[in-house]
Amino acid sequence: MDDLIQLLPKLGQATVETLYIVALSLLFGGLGGLLVGLGLYTTRPGNLYSSRVVYGILNVIVNVFRPIPFIIFLAAAQPLARLVVGTGIGNTAIIFTLSLAATFGISRIVEQNLLTVQPGVIEAARSVGASRSRIILTLVIPEALGPLVLGYTFVFVAIVDMSAVAGYVGGGGLGTFAIQYGYRQFNPAVTWAAVLVIILIVQAVQFLGNWLARKTLRR
Amino acid sequence: MALVSLRDVTKTFPPSQRGGTPVTAIDRVSLDIEAGDVYGIIGYSGAGKSTLVRLINALESVSSGSILVDGVEINGLRESELRRLRLGIGMIFQQFNLFNSKTVWNNVAYPLRVARTPKHEIGPRVDELLSFVGLSDKAKNYPEQLSGGQKQRVGIARALATSPRILLADESTSALDPETTQEVLALLKRVNEEFGVTIIVITHEMDVIQTLATKVAVMDAGRVVEHGDVFDVFSRPRELSSQRFVSTVVRGVPSPSELAVLRERHHGRIVTLSFRDGNTSQGDVFLRLAQAGIEFELVYGGINDIRGQVFGHLTLALRGDPPAIDAALSDLTTTVEITDLGVTSSGSGA
Ligand SMILES: Nc1ncnc2c1ncn2[C@@H]1O[C@H](COP(=O)(O)OP(=O)(O)OP(=O)(O)O)[C@@H](O)[C@H]1O
Ligand SMILES: [Mg+2]
Numbered sequence: 001m002d003d004l005i006q007l008l009p010k011l012g013q014a015t016v017e018t019l020y021i022v023a024l025s026l027l028f029g030g031l032g033g034l035l036v037g038l039g040l041y042t043t044r045p046g047n048l049y050s051s052r053v054v055y056g057i058l059n060v061i062v063n064v065f066r067p068i069p070f071i072i073f074l075a076a077a078q079p080l081a082r083l084v085v086g087t088g089i090g091n092t093a094i095i096f097t098l099s100l101a102a103t104f105g106i107s108r109i110v111e112q113n114l115l116t117v118q119p120g121v122i123e124a125a126r127s128v129g130a131s132r133s134r135i136i137l138t139l140v141i142p143e144a145l146g147p148l149v150l151g152y153t154f155v156f157v158a159i160v161d162m163s164a165v166a167g168y169v170g171g172g173g174l175g176t177f178a179i180q181y182g183y184r185q186f187n188p189a190v191t192w193a194a195v196l197v198i199i200l201i202v203q204a205v206q207f208l209g210n211w212l213a214r215k216t217l218r219r
Numbered sequence: 220m221a222l223v224s225l226r227d228v229t230k231t232f233p234p235s236q237r238g239g240t241p242v243t244a245i246d247r248v249s250l251d252i253e254a255g256d257v258y259g260i261i262g263y264s265g266a267g268k269s270t271l272v273r274l275i276n277a278l279e280s281v282s283s284g285s286i287l288v289d290g291v292e293i294n295g296l297r298e299s300e301l302r303r304l305r306l307g308i309g310m311i312f313q314q315f316n317l318f319n320s321k322t323v324w325n326n327v328a329y330p331l332r333v334a335r336t337p338k339h340e341i342g343p344r345v346d347e348l349l350s351f352v353g354l355s356d357k358a359k360n361y362p363e364q365l366s367g368g369q370k371q372r373v374g375i376a377r378a379l380a381t382s383p384r385i386l387l388a389d390e391s392t393s394a395l396d397p398e399t400t401q402e403v404l405a406l407l408k409r410v411n412e413e414f415g416v417t418i419i420v421i422t423h424e425m426d427v428i429q430t431l432a433t434k435v436a437v438m439d440a441g442r443v444v445e446h447g448d449v450f451d452v453f454s455r456p457r458e459l460s461s462q463r464f465v466s467t468v469v470r471g472v473p474s475p476s477e478l479a480v481l482r483e484r485h486h487g488r489i490v491t492l493s494f495r496d497g498n499t500s501q502g503d504v505f506l507r508l509a510q511a512g513i514e515f516e517l518v519y520g521g522i523n524d525i526r527g528q529v530f531g532h533l534t535l536a537l538r539g540d541p542p543a544i545d546a547a548l549s550d551l552t553t554t555v556e557i558t559d560l561g562v563t564s565s566g567s568g569a
Contacts, residue, residue, distance in 0.1 A: 118314075118316065120312055120314050120316040121316050121317075121318060121319075123278065123312070123316060124310070124312065124316035124317075124318070124377075125318075125329070126278060126305070127276055127278060127305055127308070127309075127310040127378075127387075128305060128306065128309075128310075128329065128330035128333055128377070128378075128380075128381070129301075129302040129303065129304075129305035129306040129330070129333050129334065129381075130302070130329075130333045131298075131302060134333065138329075139318060139320075142318075142320040142321070143318065143319060143320045145320065216320075
């Protein structure tokens with residue numbers, strides 16, 4: 001217990017690091033996933049920018065990369081991380097790789113949620129002369145906003161989960177903290193403290209997400 | 220010059236699977252719709268009605284043939300020109316297709332924003348439209364808080380926002396109960412009469428045609444098999460599919476099985492009198508039969524009213540002196556069309 005008290009400042013720092021990693025990954029991965037998801041949705045045969053070729057390519061890419069377990073993906077993507085962000089280790093590398101992995105995962109969630117928008121609604125917008133880009137921005141996304149918010153909340157939790165392995169490439173955060181000071185030092189109290197903080201973060205975000213979704217759905 | 224003019228229009232959809240056969244949804248259709256018309260399009264499911272109207276606002280493109288809207292060929296227009304065309308053509312739908320994420324007010328404002336209407340004009344225009352459809356008090360509500368009839372009225376307000384000259388209504392009352400249907404039809408009638416909007420209304424409900432339409436086209440398997448004034452088509456349907464449609468609301472000459480039932484219950488000579496020209500008075504016919512000393516009984520049929528013109532078929536059982544009946548009938552042939560179904564064998568009127 002004394003150890004834990006001594007470690008409190010480190011726990012605080014680890015929490016901040018986790019929030020930092022998760023927030024940036026959610027930002028980049030969220031944007032990337034939104035774009036790829038929109039790409040999947042709009043190019044799907046019969047949709048606004050219907051294109052069998054583009055849809056096929058996007059579909060294969062997402063299907064290939066999405067199921068790779070993150071810890072393997074992390075190792076495999078290291079050369080790419082070096083190329084793009086200049087380093088293969090540390091928080092920057094983990095944020096890059098997390099964003100990439102999240103992009104694939106989120107794109108499917110975005111695609112599925114956009115597909116819930118009734119084709120008739122899009123037809124109504126076309127019938128008043130709205131352009132395709134206007135329809136996507138002012139109609140498709142707002143119509144699917146409620147489920148999208150819930151989808152992103154779900155992704156947030158998944159990213160917190162994935163970020164725990166940051167330690168493998170020299171990154172920080174609660175996962176690293178729990179392994180380093182709890183597991184390796186045979187100090188379960190420290191591990192459990194990290195777990196507790198993670199639970200609190202996840203609960204808070206889940207609550208926020210539900211509240212936002214309810215607000216956009218107005219039900 | 221017709222407002223909408225279709226010439227030899229064909230629309231073929233590619234097969235859904237590789238190696239399947241393409242679907243010809245519209246097959247060499249030619250049709251002229253004049254400004255101010257309320258043009259009904261009827262036909263069974265899959266006849267191609269929806270596809271036909273979707274060609275008019277270019278939601279689908281024709282495979283061959285030409286469509287002129289207000290004298291402009293729309294086949295081959297660029298996407299930006301098509302958007303301008305659509306601003307002049309409103310559309311309402313069976314499932315209303317309102318934007319659920321927007322308030323009633325914003326639903327109606329949407330086409331105006333698309334049309335880049337100046338902001339200070341959007342407000343008054345939306346208010347005016349909502350008051351026209353009687354929903355001023357629902358402006359801030361969301362569609363899911365409205366009844367079906369109210370949703371369709373929002374749909375109508377949205378479709379009329381940019382003051383289009385043409386309104387396409389695809390099964391616009393099919394999801395509504397009879398009373399609400401009448402409300403919406405009355406509103407559409409006002410749209411036509413007060414704003415002079417030409418309405419093209421697809422329906423499988425004869426009621427809608429009867430109360431609203433001035434002209435009608437009957438579609439069957441992608442073709443327009445019959446078209447013309449509603450009264451003409453309904454009182455003298457030439458094609459089998461039109462006859463089947465008309466028979467759902469208008470009882471015609473009894474079929475052999477119906478005739479057998481009638482013969483069991485009524486004796487005498489059974490004849491069907493067909494009133495087709497809109498002016499013949501039933502009273503006049505009955506009076507002449509009575510004057511000839513013929514006893515008659517109305518056994519089957521009905522009379523319909525389309526915009527003040529009367530038509531229908533009445534089947535009578537006549538009893539009396541056979542030569543007198545013959546004489547009376549030949550006298551009546553000048554006023555009504557008579558189908559002689561003969562004398563009941565068991566109990567002849569003599
Ligand atoms: N996008 C499409 N792709 C392929 N086939 C289509 C498409 N749209 C319509 N069809 C086919 O074209 C034919 C006519 O369809 P349409 O929807 O115009 O009929 P409808 O008369 O409106 O029927 P309903 O009364 O059921 O609405 C049908 O055989 C239909 O399967
Ligand atoms: Mg249809």
